[in-house]
Amino acid sequence: MSLDEAITKPHERLASLLESDMGKVNALIRDRMASKHAPRIPEVTAHLVDAGGKRLRPLLTLAAAKLCGYDGPYHVHLAATVEFIHTATLLHDDVVDESAKRRGRPTANLLWDNKSSVLVGDYLFARSFQLMTETGSLVVLRILSDAAATIAEGEVLQMTAAQDLATTEDIYLQVVRGKTAALFSAATQVGGVIADRPENEVQALFDYGDALGISFQIVDDLLDYWGSESTGKNIGDDFRERKLTLPLIKAIAAADEEERAFWSRVIEKGDQRDGDLEHAVLLLNKHDALEATRRDALEWSAKAKTAMQSLPASDLRDLLIDLSDYVVARVS
Amino acid sequence: MSLDEAITKPHERLASLLESDMGKVNALIRDRMASKHAPRIPEVTAHLVDAGGKRLRPLLTLAAAKLCGYDGPYHVHLAATVEFIHTATLLHDDVVDESAKRRGRPTANLLWDNKSSVLVGDYLFARSFQLMTETGSLVVLRILSDAAATIAEGEVLQMTAAQDLATTEDIYLQVVRGKTAALFSAATQVGGVIADRPENEVQALFDYGDALGISFQIVDDLLDYWGSESTGKNIGDDFRERKLTLPLIKAIAAADEEERAFWSRVIEKGDQRDGDLEHAVLLLNKHDALEATRRDALEWSAKAKTAMQSLPASDLRDLLIDLSDYVVARVS
Numbered sequence: 001m002s003l004d005e006a007i008t009k010p011h012e013r014l015a016s017l018l019e020s021d022m023g024k025v026n027a028l029i030r031d032r033m034a035s036k037h038a039p040r041i042p043e044v045t046a047h048l049v050d051a052g053g054k055r056l057r058p059l060l061t062l063a064a065a066k067l068c069g070y071d072g073p074y075h076v077h078l079a080a081t082v083e084f085i086h087t088a089t090l091l092h093d094d095v096v097d098e099s100a101k102r103r104g105r106p107t108a109n110l111l112w113d114n115k116s117s118v119l120v121g122d123y124l125f126a127r128s129f130q131l132m133t134e135t136g137s138l139v140v141l142r143i144l145s146d147a148a149a150t151i152a153e154g155e156v157l158q159m160t161a162a163q164d165l166a167t168t169e170d171i172y173l174q175v176v177r178g179k180t181a182a183l184f185s186a187a188t189q190v191g192g193v194i195a196d197r198p199e200n201e202v203q204a205l206f207d208y209g210d211a212l213g214i215s216f217q218i219v220d221d222l223l224d225y226w227g228s229e230s231t232g233k234n235i236g237d238d239f240r241e242r243k244l245t246l247p248l249i250k251a252i253a254a255a256d257e258e259e260r261a262f263w264s265r266v267i268e269k270g271d272q273r274d275g276d277l278e279h280a281v282l283l284l285n286k287h288d289a290l291e292a293t294r295r296d297a298l299e300w301s302a303k304a305k306t307a308m309q310s311l312p313a314s315d316l317r318d319l320l321i322d323l324s325d326y327v328v329a330r331v332s
Numbered sequence: 333m334s335l336d337e338a339i340t341k342p343h344e345r346l347a348s349l350l351e352s353d354m355g356k357v358n359a360l361i362r363d364r365m366a367s368k369h370a371p372r373i374p375e376v377t378a379h380l381v382d383a384g385g386k387r388l389r390p391l392l393t394l395a396a397a398k399l400c401g402y403d404g405p406y407h408v409h410l411a412a413t414v415e416f417i418h419t420a421t422l423l424h425d426d427v428v429d430e431s432a433k434r435r436g437r438p439t440a441n442l443l444w445d446n447k448s449s450v451l452v453g454d455y456l457f458a459r460s461f462q463l464m465t466e467t468g469s470l471v472v473l474r475i476l477s478d479a480a481a482t483i484a485e486g487e488v489l490q491m492t493a494a495q496d497l498a499t500t501e502d503i504y505l506q507v508v509r510g511k512t513a514a515l516f517s518a519a520t521q522v523g524g525v526i527a528d529r530p531e532n533e534v535q536a537l538f539d540y541g542d543a544l545g546i547s548f549q550i551v552d553d554l555l556d557y558w559g560s561e562s563t564g565k566n567i568g569d570d571f572r573e574r575k576l577t578l579p580l581i582k583a584i585a586a587a588d589e590e591e592r593a594f595w596s597r598v599i600e601k602g603d604q605r606d607g608d609l610e611h612a613v614l615l616l617n618k619h620d621a622l623e624a625t626r627r628d629a630l631e632w633s634a635k636a637k638t639a640m641q642s643l644p645a646s647d648l649r650d651l652l653i654d655l656s657d658y659v660v661a662r663v664s
Contacts (some may be wrong), residue, residue, distance in 0.1 A: 038488040095427060095450045118450055119487045122457070126480035129461055133473045141465045141473060148458035155451045156370040273530045 010323040011054055017319070018062045025058050025079040026122045032127050034078065044120040045087060057082040059189045060320075064191025064205050067316045074194050081234050082143065084128035089151060089183075091121035121248055149184035163268055165260070167244045167298010173214070181213030199308075207307035207321065215300035216327045221245035222293045223330065225281055237276045242267045246296065248280075250289035259283055291321040294331050300327040342655040343386055349651070350394045357390050357411040362388045364412065368594030376452040389414040389519045392651050396523025396537050399648045406467040406526050414519045416460035420478075421483060421515075423453035424636060437626065472522050479518035486510010495600050497592070498586055499576045539639035540652065547632035548659045552575035554625045555615055555662065574599045578628065580612075582621035589617055595624070626663050634662040 008016075012120035014271040015022065035041040046212035058079035091203050094117045104197075125148070130143050162169045188209035192202040222237040238245050244267065251262050263278065265271050284290050311317050325332075340348075347354065367373040381590070390411035397407035426449045439519050490507040493499045518539035524534040556570040557579050566629050570577050576584075576599065584595050592612065597603050634658035643649055657664075 035485055035488070038485050038492060040488050040492045075334070092450050092454060095446050114427050115491055118424050119484055119491065122424060122485035123481065123488060125454070125457060126477060126484050129477035130474075130481060133470060133477050136470060138465060138468060138470070142385055142462075145458060145465050146463035147453065149462060151450055152455035152458050153367055153370050153373070154453060156367070156372050156448070159447055159451065160370060160372045205451075 008321055011056055011059065014059050014063060014319055014323065015055070017316070018059060018066070021066075021076060021079070021200050022055065022059065022064045024076045025055075025062070025083070027178065028076055028131075029083060032084070032131065033124065035123070038123075041120050041123055042118065044091070044116050044126065056084050057183055060184060060187040060209060061191050063316055063320060064188040064209075065195055065250045066191075067311065067314060067320070068195030068197045068205075070191065070195035072194065074137075075191060077131045077135055078187075078194065079188050081128045081131045082183060084124045084131065085144070085148065086183060088121040088124040088128070091117045091124070093155075135194060136148065137194060139193050143186050143189055143193065147182045147316035150182040151178050154182065161244065162264075163214075163242045163251045163270070164244065165268055167249055167262055169202070169249055170245065170248055172244070172246055176214055176217045177210070180217040181210045184216075185209035187298030194210065203311045204307045208304050208315045208324070211300045211307060212324055212327060215304060215324070218246055218293060218297040218300065219328055219331055220289065222247060222297060224326050225284055226290055226294075226331070239280055240267075240272065242270055245285050247289045247293045250292050251280075251287045252286050253288040254289070256282070297328050297331060301325065342651055342658045343388055343391065346391050346395060346651055346655065347387070349648070350398070352412070353394045353398075353615075354391065356408045357394070357415070359388075360408055360412045360463075361415060364416070364463065365456065372448065373452050373455055376423070376448050377456065380653060382587050387415065389418050389515055392519040392541060393523050394518060395528055395648055395652060396520040397475055397480065398523075399646060399652070400524050400525070400527030400529045401534070402523065402527035402536075404526065406469075407523060407528050409463045409467055410472065410478060410519075410526065413460045413463045414515060415478065417476070418464065420453040420456035420460070421487075422447045423456070425487075426618075442516045450508075466524060469526060471525050475518050475521055475525065479514045482514040484631060486514065494576065495574045495602070496576065500579055501543060501578065501581055504576070504578055504581055508541070508546055508549045512549040513542050513647065516545030517541035535662070536639045536642045540636050540656070543632045543639060544656055544659060545635035547629045547636060547656070550578055550625060550629040550632065550659055552661055554579060555621065558622055558663070571612055572604065572607050573600075574602055579616050579621045579625045580625050582611075583616050583619045586621070587615070588617040612651055626627055629660050629663060633657065 033045045033285065061073055061082055068291075075295050090134055095114045114148065128144075131139055134279050152223040154175050155178055157171065157178065185206045186209070188289055189206040192205040197205075203260070221238065225235060248263070248267070252260070255263060260281070262276075266276050268281065301324050304327075307319055308321050308324065365374055365453075393411040394407055397410070427446045428587055449540055460476075464473055486507050486508055489503065491512065493507065494504050517538045518541070521534055521538040524537040529537075551572065556577065557567060573583045580595070580599070582594070587595060594608075594615070598608050598612065633656050636659075637653050640653050640656065
């Protein structure tokens, strides 16, 4: 690894390596999110699509397709598809209820009302299905419609499991697959499918995306109790929103009666007082929950790496391996 | 036509004729809306899916497929698909903003919060795409993903065009296609596609569904100013919600300066006073707007009939022709 490579983040190297294809993806996104009849649509999406996010999901699709030697035009359609699904999901996440607003939840839809978020999100979902249909691959359609169902199911599960102390690590994993990993794994898998690669390679691409997404989300949930200025996360947001993330689930599983009463008060009943967050962190440390969560994140990162290593060697493959390391670098 | 047929409504005769297939559709719907992980999903959908609506859209798909001599299994999948899309649309329509609630809009989502309506709707959309993918027909996928985009675009257009006096009949037609006709036409068209019928017959099935949906919606909008106890509609709901439906659009196009000021006050500004509805109806009659709207509804109904008459004769065909008459019977 050159010095340049060492100091450049893997997703930035990926973006630079795939710049030309990504330009085509951005052009396709702009073209397909336009609506000659309803100008509100590009207005709402522009601030999401043009904001210049990391575009990690479409990059994963482009990388997987290129890694598999694909030379057709449809990796661009599929990359735009996963970005549309991601953007639609963000818009629908923006929909809030008054009760949620009152709890001080940050409302990303202040600019737009609930109705716009829902309908424009629906438009992007429909557009994404048009795009994937254009690839003419029924396998791709099956993978992406399954991913869409997993995403929606995971979101519903998260909503109903929230504030329920009985939430298990299995349920957490399902929520995480819905929130993050299902679209990551579909993004990488379809790259192998359109390149017509053998089943074991397609499976390895799925496993990589799945494990990458899970480790990414676990790290994110961990940093909510372990953050610092350098990670750019505020400690305690999830706690205040009473989210049952992996560190809490582990600590609650090991809780004695008095501790369960504490968790029940602050999470189930939402009766939070000064000093509760500090006490929660104390309990997390007492039961080694943060360290155990960190080990889980590293394990999923290692699974991603192993899956990717089973694919034929290439610079792009090594870059995706670096990416799986990078995701957990903040807690390594 | 026997006496029995004359006194039984066409959609009831359709339901009775297709009872066995419709049983399969209902079983498939129950099976696919289940979620082993998120019991909230069937809870939310049950009151929509089990409520025993007319199931008009899936009946249209079953009828079109049978009319075309289809003998495979996938008409059941497609009928469930269109019902899922319809139900998802209803759930997303339920999402409201506080401002809307304050205006006294009937909130169908009182039972469930906005978030549940959005996420469960998304789940049904995803399930519908899984179902249509199972048919293995890329043409079907193209038709239904196009319909989904038209529906979402029409809903956004309706939201942005609402309360805008510049709304034209063209825009109204697009909104109506989004709200109603796009799913009707897709429902009938895919029945011909899976039966592998020639292009002109598939087009006739599309035209029938399109025109049936448009006449259905125009009648609905007309009855809001022309209702009576026998039609089961309350007069003036659309007026109070400041919806620019066809009767208003026609009256506004013919308005003099004083009348425009009236429409601007009650629709654009929403400043409605006692007697305004009566004055609006007076203006609608003055410009013959209700009668002109009625003629439009009859014209679309006639188009539906003509399209259906181009198909090979059968009892089922005649029943669909009766249905196009029935839709406008309330204003004939």
